[in-house]
Amino acid sequence: MSNETITLYEAIGGDATVKALARRFYELMDALPEAARCRAIHPADLSGSEQKLYDYLTGYLGGPPVYVEKHGHPMLRRRHFMAEIGPQERDEWLLCFRRAMDETIENEKLRAIIWPPIERLAHHMQNRE
Numbered sequence: 496m497s498n499e500t501i502t503l504y505e506a507i508g509g510d511a512t513v514k515a516l517a518r519r520f521y522e523l524m525d526a527l528p529e530a531a532r533c534r535a536i537h538p539a540d541l542s543g544s545e546q547k548l549y550d551y552l553t554g555y556l557g558g559p560p561v562y563v564e565k566h567g568h569p570m571l572r573r574r575h576f577m578a579e580i581g582p583q584e585r586d587e588w589l590l591c592f593r594r595a596m597d598e599t600i601e602n603e604k605l606r607a608i609i610w611p612p613i614e615r616l617a618h619h620m621q622n623r624e
Contacts, residue, residue: 502556503605503608504556507600509558510553514549515599516595516599517545517546520545520548520595522595523591524537524588524591525541527591530587531587532583533584533587536580550562551569575620576622578622580620580621580623584621585617585618588617588620593610596609596610
């Protein structure tokens with residue numbers, strides 16, 4: 496028996512899964528009428544947002560720290576402050592993330608580990624009532 500620890504990044508399938516998760520997240524945000532308020536606070540072209548989410552999740556899940564290498568410390572709340580994020584935008588973001596995760600990460604136990612900190616992060620990003 497090995498006591499080698501693997502990261503969530505490796506456990507979910509590495510780069511291909513993180514790429515699929517980020518892509519699916521923004522496809523859903525772009526397509527779901529119930530995510531319209533969240534979509535409205537994003538740029539018309541989502542490719543930059545998708546790339547940043549991919550970079551962030553790669554490091555966040557234990558892969559290479561590409562976001563930090565490209566952009567420095569995430570400081571996510573400060574970087575999003577110009578966007579008005581209320582409870583509805585937050586919940587729509589979470590809806591898209593949950594669905595994207597359910598569609599791209601097969602293992603239910605891994606999704607259960609990833610979800611609570613993502614939910615806390617979304618609540619932390621809220622900057623208006």
